[in-house]
Structures are given as C-alpha cells and as structure tokens.
Amino acid sequence: MWRPPQKIKWKTHPAEWPTIEQAARSRLFSPVQLGPVRLATRTWVPAMVPWRATEDGFVTEDNIAWYARFASGRPGAIVLEATGIRDIPSGPLLRIGHDRFVPGLKRIVEAVREASHGETKLFIQIIDFLGIRRRPEPRKFIERHLGITDRHRAALSLPADAPDDAVRSALLALEPAQLDDVLDARELEGLRMGARERVTDMHLPHIRELPQVLPPLFASAARRAREAGFDGVELHYAHAYTIASFLSALNDRSDGYGGSRDARVRLPLEVYRDVRGAVGADYAVGCRFLSDECIPGGSTVDDARFYGVEFARAGMDFLSVSRGGKFEDAQQPEIGWSAYPYTGPSGYECMPHHVSDERGPFGRNFEPTARIRAAIRDAGLPAAVVVTGGVHGFSQAEELLATDRGDIVGFARTSLADPDWFLKVRSGQGRAVEVCSYSNYCEALDEKHKEVTCSLWDRIDLDTPGLRLSTDGKRRLLPPAWRAPGGDEESPAKRPASTAS
Numbered sequence: 057m058w059r060p061p062q063k064i065k066w067k068t069h070p071a072e073w074p075t076i077e078q079a080a081r082s083r084l085f086s087p088v089q090l091g092p093v094r095l096a097t098r099t100w101v102p103a104m105v106p107w108r109a110t111e112d113g114f115v116t117e118d119n120i121a122w123y124a125r126f127a128s129g130r131p132g133a134i135v136l137e138a139t140g141i142r143d144i145p146s147g148p149l150l151r152i153g154h155d156r157f158v159p160g161l162k163r164i165v166e167a168v169r170e171a172s173h174g175e176t177k178l179f180i181q182i183i184d185f186l187g188i189r190r191r192p193e194p195r196k197f198i199e200r201h202l203g204i205t206d207r208h209r210a211a212l213s214l215p216a217d218a219p220d221d222a223v224r225s226a227l228l229a230l231e232p233a234q235l236d237d238v239l240d241a242r243e244l245e246g247l248r249m250g251a252r253e254r255v256t257d258m259h260l261p262h263i264r265e266l267p268q269v270l271p272p273l274f275a276s277a278a279r280r281a282r283e284a285g286f287d288g289v290e291l292h293y294a295h296a297y298t299i300a301s302f303l304s305a306l307n308d309r310s311d312g313y314g315g316s317r318d319a320r321v322r323l324p325l326e327v328y329r330d331v332r333g334a335v336g337a338d339y340a341v342g343c344r345f346l347s348d349e350c351i352p353g354g355s356t357v358d359d360a361r362f363y364g365v366e367f368a369r370a371g372m373d374f375l376s377v378s379r380g381g382k383f384e385d386a387q388q389p390e391i392g393w394s395a396y397p398y399t400g401p402s403g404y405e406c407m408p409h410h411v412s413d414e415r416g417p418f419g420r421n422f423e424p425t426a427r428i429r430a431a432i433r434d435a436g437l438p439a440a441v442v443v444t445g446g447v448h449g450f451s452q453a454e455e456l457l458a459t460d461r462g463d464i465v466g467f468a469r470t471s472l473a474d475p476d477w478f479l480k481v482r483s484g485q486g487r488a489v490e491v492c493s494y495s496n497y498c499e500a501l502d503e504k505h506k507e508v509t510c511s512l513w514d515r516i517d518l519d520t521p522g523l524r525l526s527t528d529g530k531r532r533l534l535p536p537a538w539r540a541p542g543g544d545e546e547s548p549a550k551r552p553a554s555t556a557s
C-alpha cells in the first residue's frame with residue numbers, strides 16, 4: 057500500500073474509558089432511528105469482506121461464525137460484506153443474484169439475532185462491479201490479447217499489409233519502455249495493470265446498457281435481502297465500483313448519465329427508486345458513498361454534498377460516508393494478480409495506515425462527513441449519517457456525535473481488532489479493549505484474498521482442540537471469546553441493560 061512520504065508514526069490514543077454509568081448516559085450508546093429501523097446504540101460495523109464465502113458465492117459455516125462473533129459484541133448494526141447482485145462467477149465473494157443464495161444468507165441473519173440477543177440490526181451491502189483482468193505475462197498479452205490495428209503497423213513502420221503475427225513479433229522485440237510509443241494508454245494499462253472496464257466504454261453494449269440493466273438487478277437483490285430477513289440494504293455507491301464510477305467527475309458518458317452532476321447522479325437515483333419499489337416504504341434503505349474520490353480530476357466534497365442531499369431527498373434512510381479507494385491510482389499488481397483499489401494514495405485515504413503525514417490516520421473523513429451532513433440538515437432532511445475512519449476511542453466517538461459530525465459512528469478495523477469493543481466499553485470494561493494498531497495487516501490479507509484476521513488475536517491458543525484455522529493453517533479464524541471479569545462471556549448478568557425497543 058502507498059504511504060505518505062512524511063512517514064510520521066502515529067499511535068492510537070483511546071483516552072479515558074467511561075464507567076458503566078457514563079456509558080449509559082452517552083450519546084454513543086443511545087438509540088437512533090433509521091427510517092423504520094431503530095438501532096439500540098449509535099455504533100455501526102461497516103461492511104468488510106472477510107473472504108469466507110465459497111468459490112460460487114454461497115455462505116459458509118465460517119461466514120456464519122464470523123458474523124455471530126461480531127454480533128456477540130452487540131454493536132447497534134452490522135453491515136454484511138459487499139455482496140454481488142449478479143448471478144455470475146465472481147470468486148469467493150458472497151452473492152445475492154439468485155434466490156438460491158437466500159437460505160444461506162438467512163442463516164447469517166438468524167445467527168446474528170441469536171448472538172446479539174436480538175439487539176444488533178443487520179444490513180447487507182449490495183454491489184455491482186465491472187470486469188477487470190489479472191495483470192498478464194507480457195508475452196502472452198502481446199501474443200494473444202492485444203488487438204492488432206493499423207495504428208500499430210504505422211508506429212512500427214511496417215507495411216499496411218503486414219500480417220498480425222509480424223506485428224506481434226515486432227512488438228515482442230521492443231524494450232518494455234519502447235512500447236510506450238506504440239501502444240495507446242488502454243493497451244498499456246492492459247499490459248501493465250490488467251485490462252479494466254470503465255462505465256465510459258460506450259462501444260461495449262453491456263456497458264452502454266448499464267442504466268437499463270442495473271436498477272432491476274439491484275431491486276431483485278434488495279427484495280431477496282428482505283426475504284432473507286435483513287433489517288435493511290446498503291447500496292454500494294462507493295470506492296472503485298460501478299455506481300461510484302457513475303458518480304465520478306471522470307464519468308463523461310454522453311447518454312444523459314454522465315457529464316454534469318445531475319446526469320451523474322441519475323442512475324444512482326434510478327437504482328434507489330427501483331429498490332424502494334421492490335422493498336416498500338417500511339424497509340430501511342441507504343447507501344455508502346464517497347466524501348471525496350481523492351484522485352486527480354475526481355469528485356470532491358462539493359459533489360458529495362450535492363449527492364448526499366439528492367439521496368436524502370429521494371428518501372434514503374441512512375448514508376454511510378467513505379473516502380477514496382479507487383483504481384485510477386492503484387499500484388501495479390504482480391503478474392497473475394488484479395489491481396487492488398486500496399494501494400494508491402486514494403486507497404490510503406480509505407484505510408489510512410498508522411505511518412502517515414501531519415494529518416495522521418485518525419479522522420481524515422470527519423470534516424468532509426460533517427459538511428455532507430450539514431448540507432442534508434440544511435435541506436431539512438432526516439437521513440442518518442454514518443461517520444467512519446480511524447475511530448477507536450470512546451471520547452473520540454462521543455465527540456463526533458456531540459459536534460454533529462455524524463449520527464452514527466462506524467468502527468471497521470476497530471471491531472476487527474476487538475469485536476467486543478462495544479460490549480466492553482458499554483459495561484465499563486473499556487480497559488479490556490484490544491485497540492487496533494492500524495498496521496493494516498487485515499487489509500494486506502484482503503488484498504491477497506486470504507481469510508481476513510487480525511494480528512492482535514489470530515495466533516492466540518492455536519492448540520485449542522477443534523479450533524477453525526485459515527487455509528494456510530497458521531491463523532485462527534475468530535478471536536477468542538471474551539471472559540468478563542468475575543463471570544463468563546455467556547452471563548447475561550454481565551451485559552448492560554438493553555436500550556433496544
């Protein structure tokens with residue numbers, strides 16, 4: 057992953073933990089309404105892909121155990137990882153593109169209800185993404201994948217009737233740097249990064265038709281989510297994926313879905329309208345979108361303020377704000393791997409590492425989120441705003457709420473480091489929290505599509521009989537259960553009184 061050149065090392069500072077009484081009086085542990093859904097507390101586990109699905113997108117026992125483990129810490133809400141809306145092979149990512157996926161998803165819903173004693177609400181993040189190829193062997197790319205044109209013949213000073221094989225041989229004889237003068241930008245990208253589709257590839261029929269294809273796909277996925285028992289859906293409009301690319305300032309489609317902000321927000325609003333039509337008014341629907349793309353020429357917080365108001369005005373119940381995470385500035389992957397949108401400067405903004413710049417890794421998204429929320433409130437709209445990014449301490453979270461920078465606080469890596477953060481802090485046991493170090497060990501596993509775990513717990517008591525281990529056999533897949541002082545983790549007496557309605 058890219059790191060800021062300043063290389064300033066930051067340490068987490070959770071500050072004072074509250075007593076049980078202070079926690080009970082806090083904003084963080086007070087209820088909040090998201091349209092029809094009431095969260096018992098303003099704590100939120102944002103979507104995180106743990107790489108535990110089957111190759112064909114089904115829920116596994118490890119998925120179920122993972123979400124049950126998070127739910128046992130009783131956050132106000134968990135958002136299930138990005139789950140694909142299409143019925144197409146997409147590796148071990150969860151899918152919801154067909155009714156056959158519903159029974160497995162239902163089992164996660166049931167496990168979360170049981171483990172949280174009915175307190176934690178469960179949302180599912182639904183996603184569409186475009187095609188991306190792995191970075192090829194250069195020879196293979198030139199021999200097989202590159203479409204030969206007269207432009208190549210001219211650049212290589214070959215006769216207009218030179219056969220394709222002669223052009224390929226001439227290309228193979230060049231030094232890598234000389235290819236810069238012969239191949240165009242997209243061909244060079246195909247060679248050096250792996251070819252990647254864009255929403256602006258209007259010459260491709262399936263890309264041209266996205267505005268017709270995506271609303272019903274999202275709507276069917278949302279209908280299945282409701283059927284599976286989720287409390288709501290989060291439309292993935294963030295990072296490097298299809299809808300975020302429509303919102304991007306780089307989207308210059310000329311079919312009324314690109315160019316101006318009004319045109320760029322059109323498809324995301326049409327998707328929402330169809331989703332709402334499929335699930336009804338009494339179901340929670342929101343989205344995750346970016347406060348800033350953090351790439352040259354990309355959308356900024358001014359665009360995000362506009363989008364936030366449009367989404368809230370259309371009727372979304374919540375808006376979860378992320379940042380960066382784009383392909384445009386991703387680092388070159390190794391041969392045989394595809395580009396990962398969290399490896400460049402925009403990726404850093406999405407999941408900042410503890411080695412940072414003067415601004416540090418904690419809170420880079422706080423002010424932009426506050427500005428989006430202010431625009432929504434100025435427009436008189438009630439959508440709840442989830443603020444996320446580097447939150448690990450109670451006072452830090454409490455201050456975000458006190459200063460109107462969000463209505464709900466997201467704890468992603470913090471909850472990976474310690475899914476009992478919520479239960480511990482709420483029951484006056486904050487000192488027992490394992491605080492995330494922001495080493496991005498989890499993110500490195502995500503990049504390699506390995507089961508995501510945390511270095512703070514994945515080597516503990518590996519010889520426990522029956523322990524589920526990662527496929528490399530070296531790591532436990534779940535953190536050990538927390539034993540509250542003077543009791544065991546199963547004891548309801550040790551749990552704070554529920555504020556759930």
Ligand SMILES: Cc1cc2nc3c(=O)[nH]c(=O)nc-3n(C[C@H](O)[C@H](O)[C@H](O)COP(=O)(O)O)c2cc1C
Pocket residue numbers: 102103104105106137138181294344378406407408444445446447466467468469470498499502508
């Ligand atoms: C392993 C991992 C997987 C993630 N997967 C997703 C995802 O599926 N969808 C999403 O919107 N964000 C995803 N994220 C980003 C997080 O939701 C969150 O925005 C980011 O980690 C910053 O928040 P934090 O500082 O609280 O960790 C992922 C993050 C990690 C570490």
